[in-house]
Amino acid sequence: MVDIHSHILHETDDGPATLDDSIHLLTTLYETGVDRVVATSHYYSAIQSPEEFVANRSARISEIEAELENKGVGIGILPGAEVL
Numbered sequence: 001m002v003d004i005h006s007h008i009l010h011e012t013d014d015g016p017a018t019l020d021d022s023i024h025l026l027t028t029l030y031e032t033g034v035d036r037v038v039a040t041s042h043y044y045s046a047i048q049s050p051e052e053f054v055a056n057r058s059a060r061i062s063e064i065e066a067e068l069e070n071k072g073v074g075i076g077i078l079p080g081a082e083v084l
Contacts, residue, residue, distance in 0.1 A: 003038065006029075006037045007039075008026060008039055010060060012060055023073070026068060026073060030074065036076040039061060039078065041053075043084065054079075057081075
């Protein structure tokens, strides 16, 4: 199962406050049968350049993926955006 709209990136708009919170959320999704999730943080062109948004999103995803691997949680994260 794929969750196609999820605010899972920590310290990012509507997402969890901490990395631990992101991991808890993703672990719960995985335990309920979700094996991939699209990280759809908000993108506001008036606030960030596309390059800055992508760099920030990539950094957060990398942090989360490393922690998920350490914990043996096999959920995949796909980059996405909720664009204004």
